[in-house]
Amino acid sequence: MILLLDMGNTRLKVARASRDGLETLGSMDHRELRQADWMQQMAVEPARVQRVLVASVAGPSRDKALGDALAQAGLPAPEFAVVKARACGVVCAYPEPERMGVDRWVALLGARALSDRPVCVADAGSALTVDGMNSQGSHLGGMIAPGLAMMRNSLLSGTGNLAAFSQGSRHVTGPLFAADTRPAIQLGAIEAAAGLVERALRAVAEHTGEPPDLLITGGDGEALLEALGGASAPTAGKQGAVWLDPDLAFRGLARLMLSTSGDILPDGALLPRVAPPSD
Numbered sequence: 001m002i003l004l005l006d007m008g009n010t011r012l013k014v015a016r017a018s019r020d021g022l023e024t025l026g027s028m029d030h031r032e033l034r035q036a037d038w039m040q041q042m043a044v045e046p047a048r049v050q051r052v053l054v055a056s057v058a059g060p061s062r063d064k065a066l067g068d069a070l071a072q073a074g075l076p077a078p079e080f081a082v083v084k085a086r087a088c089g090v091v092c093a094y095p096e097p098e099r100m101g102v103d104r105w106v107a108l109l110g111a112r113a114l115s116d117r118p119v120c121v122a123d124a125g126s127a128l129t130v131d132g133m134n135s136q137g138s139h140l141g142g143m144i145a146p147g148l149a150m151m152r153n154s155l156l157s158g159t160g161n162l163a164a165f166s167q168g169s170r171h172v173t174g175p176l177f178a179a180d181t182r183p184a185i186q187l188g189a190i191e192a193a194a195g196l197v198e199r200a201l202r203a204v205a206e207h208t209g210e211p212p213d214l215l216i217t218g219g220d221g222e223a224l225l226e227a228l229g230g231a232s233a234p235t236a237g238k239q240g241a242v243w244l245d246p247d248l249a250f251r252g253l254a255r256l257m258l259s260t261s262g263d264i265l266p267d268g269a270l271l272p273r274v275a276p277p278s279d
C-alpha cells in the first residue's frame with residue numbers, strides 16, 4: 001500500500017493507493033501530528049505501507065514535523081513531490097517551475113489524467129487558485145486569491161463595524177441580495193470566488209477557441225460549485241463540463257510519483273458531470 005499525503009496551509013489530507021484504487025482516509029489539522037495515535041485514527045496499518053508520497057505547501061518546519069511523526073509511527077520516510085518543467089503530459093508555464101506551489105502542480109496533473117480538453121482547475125481551499133491548461137497539456141498560468149474563509153475573516157478583522165454588525169445577524173435575504181451583515185459577507189465572498197472562476201473560463205475559451213472543462217477541488221469546492229450553478233447536464237458542443245473532485249491532488253500526486261516506478265493507479269469513478277453556468 002502507498003500512503004498519499006496532501007499537506008496544505010492548515011490541514012493534512014490522507015489517502016491510500018493500491019491495486020484496488022484510491023481511497024481517501026480523512027483529514028486533520030497539522031497540530032494533530034503530535035498525537036501518537038493519529039495513524040490509528042486514519043485506519044493506517046504501518047506494516048502495510050511501502051511508500052509515503054507527499055505534496056506539501058506547509059513549509060520546511062511542518063515538513064520536518066511530518067517526517068518525525070512518520071518515523072515515530074514506523075512508516076517510511078516521506079518522498080516530497082516537486083514541480084518540474086514537464087511531467088505526465090503537462091508543461092509548466094513558470095520559467096522557474098520551483099516557484100509554483102506543488103499543490104497547484106499536482107492538481108493540474110490530476111486534471112490532465114481526467115480530461116484531454118482545455119481545462120480550468122479551481123482549488124477552493126485556504127487560498128482560491130485557478131489555473132488554465134490547453135488541450136496539448138500546456139499550462140497557461142494561474143491566479144491566486146484569498147479563499148472564502150480568508151475573505152470573510154479579513155472583513156471582520158479589518159473593518160470598524162462589520163464584526164459588531166455581524167454579531168447576531170440573521171440569514172435573511174432582500175429582494176435580490178442578503179439583508180443582514182453576516183449573510184452579506186458570506187454572499188460577497190462566494191460570489192467574488194465564482195466571478196473569478198467565470199472570468200477564467202472565458203479567458204481560457206478565448207485563448208483556446210473552445211469552452212474548457214472546469215475541475216473543482218478543495219474544502220470549499222461544493223460551495224463554489226453551487227455558486228456556479230449546481231449540478232445539471234452539460235450541453236454538448238456549447239460549453240465544457242464540470243467535475244467536483246475532492247481527490248484531484250491525490251490523483252496527480254500518484255501519477256507524478258509513480259509514473260517511473262511501474263506502478264499503476266486505476267482511476268476511480270468520476271463524479272457526475274455538471275454544466276458550468278451560461279453567461
